[in-house]
Amino acid sequence: MQFFKKAAAVGVTTALVSLAGVSQAGALSYSGSSCEDVRPCLSLYYNSNQQGSHTSFVGYGDLDSLAGYTFASNSNGKGLPVKNNAASAFFLSKTPDESAIIYFNSNQGGACDWLWAQGGRYSIANRLQNTYNENASLRVKDGEAGRYDCYQF
């Protein structure tokens, strides 16, 4: 299902500052439109089913807020803010245990969506049903401790 966003505010796009190349200390690194063969790599898409523009983050750790990041690849939604706008995700890992969690709120707060490691159609979130339009922060970890961070069903 192609899922287009309400947020078509063109003015917002130009006002946003791209954070390309900037990474927080001990945090996930922004890698723009490509994973650059780095794993784990979490890509967030503007549309559901991994459609539209996307932006990627590599490595382990936390991203306290998606504020300021914009969709990077050349497709629908490019330049729009990622925060509260990602509809689907794809997570590439290099072990079965690496997991990615997308939270409702900044600083890993509130409810969450948990993504298991790369596994064909089962590794993806075609629709971030839980944090859709709320996604605010991320956490990628090595190890299956996700059970305590976010229920796994």
Place this chain on the structure above:
Amino acid sequence: MSQDIGRPLRITLLACALLVCATACGGNESRVERPTPEPASVSPGSDVAEASSLEGYLELPIGKYAFTPDELDLISRAEWKLTRDCMREYGLTYELKRAESPAKYQPGSNRRYGVLNSKVASLQGYHFPESASSGKQTDLSEKQLLALNGQPNQTIEVNGRKVPEGGCLGRAKSDIRGKYTYAKGAEVASAIAVDSFTESLKSPEVVKATRAWSRCMNDKGFSYGTPLQALGAAENSGKEITKREISVATTDIECKERTGLVKIWSGRESDIQKSLIEENEKDLALLAESHRRVVSKARSITR
């Protein structure tokens, strides 16, 4: 899941409250260095802090439909075995290391209701407690990555063999969870875990308790409408942890204890979840049954 982390210990928290007041009244804005994570050290969860009594309220009814840590450990072992076997089929090694024991709860890491652990907050403020498990695995070659992950929407070969969808990891996941999990049930359970949260935010009891928490914070000189607003505030999310941030975070917990916010919030969420569980009884029963099949399959692989 049984976190077995008990109920509120008022005496301990009162002691914490006094400590917080002493810190908060200082008004010192000087910065403290954020501790450097040591990936090789033992879990901070076991050495730095224990789960707090407030964290006991994080146990919610829908949790009984989630995989337990032991089950996840078993599934993980099976997936590692399948992944290694698959990589061998492509003439490739796969020497990455797997954690040997089931993961334990890292105190302070579940922030569904904001910060709940005063010991962690007194060190980290609102910053996420560093995890010993967030270490780094060794790098893999381009060929290994292709066999491991495949290439989305492309048919590729490695060493003359066609790579399955999602690569070796994809096959391992699909062969266990993918094949046996009742997908609709997993979606229903997942939605309940979140709908109860969003619904609870509108509940009159939670709104009232949140206002009381906000007044309590205001009395201490901190102006925040909700605990999640305090958690996500820019001044509490900087690159460095500030003394003010620590004061706000510890006062946040003290006010939660004083107003009973977490108990009320968790109680409301539990009620909402129980009702949703009843409405979706059939799908959840099928989910539980499918989980038994997943676990059984994983056990057969690890034998």
